[in-house]
Amino acid sequence: xxRRPDPRIAYMDGEIAAPRKNGxxxxxxxxxxxxxxxxVALCDQQAxxxxxxxxxxxxxxxxxxxxxxxxxxxxxxLRAFESLVLAEGILSAEEIETRVEAYQTGERDEDE
Numbered sequence: 001x002x003r004r005p006d007p008r009i010a011y012m013d014g015e016i017a018a019p020r021k022n023g024x025x026x027x028x029x030x031x032x033x034x035x036x037x038x039x040v041a042l043c044d045q046q047a048x049x050x051x052x053x054x055x056x057x058x059x060x061x062x063x064x065x066x067x068x069x070x071x072x073x074x075x076x077x078l079r080a081f082e083s084l085v086l087a088e089g090i091l092s093a094e095e096i097e098t099r100v101e102a103y104q105t106g107e108r109d110e111d112e
Contacts (some may be wrong), residue, residue, distance in 0.1 A: 008050050009040065016057050019073055032074040039081045048088045056080040056087075 011092040012018060019034070023045040026035040043050040057080040064071050064079075085091050091099075 007052075008043075016054065018077075027074070028072075029074075032077075035074060035078050035081055039077070039084075042085075042090070044075050046091060048084055052087075053080065053084050057111050080082070 009018065011107050020027060025033075025036070027036070035047060039053055057077060060076045060080040060083070064076050082096060085096070099108075
């Protein structure tokens with residue numbers, strides 16, 4: 001049986017709507033799907049509040065536009081996700097940096 005789309009995500013519209021093609025979510029790179037899934041999973045597990053994430057995403061989109069950044073949707077999603085993870089105390093800035101460095105140096109790979 002197919003899982004029904006989460007209405008919180010399915011009904012995101014306007015500037016925070018996730019990219020779609022023929023109604024399906026579109027990810028240009030594996031990391032985009034992963035960060036999307038991590039945010040949804042944390043909210044589903046009630047580690048953070050979806051409305052808090054949504055508000056953070058709106059703020060990040062506005063800030064990036066104000067700075068004139070040409071960043072893509074999922075770069076903004078990633079920044080919003082990192083901000084929320086920090087604010088909720090799920091990870092520290094040092095823990096995030098350590099994990100990013102591990103991927104950049106190849107210590108960890110995308111399959112982990």
